[in-house]
Amino acid sequence: MVFPERFSDLPAATWPRLRALLDVPTQASETINMTIGEPRHAFPAFVGDILAANLSGFGKYPENYGTADLLGAIGGFLKRRYDLDVPNDCILALNGTREGLYNAAMALCREEKHGQPVILTPNPFYQVYAVAALSVGAEPVYVPATEDSGHLPDYHALPTDVLDRTAIAYACSPANPQGAVADADYWRALITLAEKHDFIIFADECYSEIYRDTPPPGALQIARAMGAHPERVVIFHSLSKRSNLPGLRSGFCAGGPQSMARLRSLRAFAGPPLPEPLQAVAAAAWADEDHVIANRALYQQKYEIADEVFGNIKGYRSPQAGFFLWLPVEDGEEAAVRLWQETGVRVLPGAYLSKDANGLNPGKHYIRVAMVAPEQEMQRGLTLIRSCLYG
Template sequence: MNPLIRSLHPYPFQKLADLLNGLQPNPELPLIKLTIGEPQHEAPSIVIDTLKKSLDGVSKYPATKGEARLRQAIANWASNRFNLTSLDADTQILPVTGTREALFAITQALVGEKDQPLVVSPNPFYQIYEGAGILAGAELHYLPCNAENHYKIDYKAVSDKVWQRCELLFVCSPNNPAGSVTTLEEYEYLINKAKQYNFTIVADECYSEIYFDEKPLGLLDACTQLGNPSFKNCLIFQSLSKRSNLPGLRSGFVAGDAELLAPFLLYRTYHGCAMPIHHQDASVTAWSDEAHVSLNRDIYQRKFDQVLEILAPVMDISKPEAGFYLWPKLPMNDETFCIKLYEEESVLVLPGSYLGRDVDGHNPGTNHVRMALVAEESECVEAAQRIARFINKHNKPL
């Protein structure tokens, strides 16, 4: 067995299951889960219809590179969404079976050229970043997203010794869990560092279409504005899971630097993860329609407005720039908060410390929880009312 597997951490949801083992929620209240970021809104009917009509595709082997019609639909969407003047559907786009497997796979493909390679990750983070780095044989270097810095990373505080060893930098924008967005100025700094020290910026942008005011900036958009039209050293990862409420379709794409995507395609031909043709057809429909995405944003907007109206008076909480998570700072330990809230109010949230790592004795997720507002609107409001009641009961508002 690969000895690096022993270095992997349990997934946050396994930690939560272990934490609550033997405990019971309040039997007088139905359980409301705000833990997993799995969209619960209805999948768009036009996509389901296409999927049903395309089932004869199961009789064919799909190409790893994907059908030309899918790559062109993605190119059209990305060019319109991110104001791109040039995006080649043949060389700069590769469909993937969900961003989770693709983020893992790109790390295996890119890491290993430098001595003592580093994978640089935000902290807290989506745990696939860490696991991918570990199994690629890299050391992880974590960049804190602290409340003191409004949950943004201070990239200019990172030493050149770190950038010199860096082979891959994960940027999550909009950020999971805090919902912050990387700015053009920050991307300019990172792109210059990537060129100087020859590392790849991997931008996880799967929450980019759930926003409330301004459209979040994308990495390829930043490249275009900053005079990097070939997207050198830059890749974005996008998904239909959050945008279109299609997590089970396992459909996304990676786009950017053609010189990186060519060997990545070769890697994937051995990896064996081509998207089924009927999923590709359904994906063409999804990427070609914005009406269902706009409706989806409206639903999240209503949920956030109602939930924050209830929680803001009793918690240190604010609306994210984008995404569907709330990331409040707590008046008590995050594990204690989760246990007591589960037992007393039958609401399940995720301890923030499970999403981060201790660096120099500090875990930036400590005393936070992540709340995913993915349930029905009425359930989210009911959960917020219970949380407010819980905090008032313990008489510890911030």
């Protein structure tokens, strides 16, 4: 059997690779898993009651694009958070943002743009960006997001011929894994670049509600204020981090009317809608801010703990937002194995979130640490990391 050659460049799957790396014994009596960004704070107390009250909805096919209640609740969130007025037909409910980030490329990537189209992705990156690019036959271009660039990709540094071929640019803010935030100036500059070279920005804003003091600006918010082309930006949001509901698989995307019409058309054939009882839960979660404020306060305490533990470590960068630490080490794989064997703490080598480009892997000298565990467990894990790797 012959498979498409373009998939030979797929990034290695992160979690099987990590399991193989750490398939060695540990001398520790306790395991502390700090690898995956799976929130472990309590989800909203109202979830069970709303789900129970809507169980009959499992007996019918769900609304394909989102119920009116859910789309209205998402629109309310966008108005409160970004002062955006987004009509329901410019919002699409998703089974988590991974579905949307992938299918948006399917629906919106040009088949040709001065030859083979390009899709830009930060490096390190969420792997669905690269898989989406390869799936649509585009050339993925991995742009380093390193300390020198503020841990955000400098798309302006790319050659003009690459930018002219660019159909889509993925941008993640707050950034996974580094916790960097794209400020208003960054978004304005990127949107201006996209206007000049006529490409679409896919703004992955899944960590937008977990931050220190200042809410990160939104890409669609900035684009509207600039008067950019209405189809220039598509944003993606999720309840996984905002509401500690990763198992709900609920998110949304929003953008211009033509983009969303194409995405809705694809959904009619290729995307499974969220069951209506889950849509009812999602609507309540998007409409409520109290649980989000409480959740954010817990992460703010964790930032303080991390700063106390690592504040005097050379190269330590305190995250602006999100719930990951991007810690500098000599070699990420060696550090992860040593931590596991000596302390029982499991972390993710940064290279597993990055791709070799021009002979360099921007994640090689880092480990990613998820600060999702309860506070005492997280503090214990961070202290073990400090003593094991930094003395």
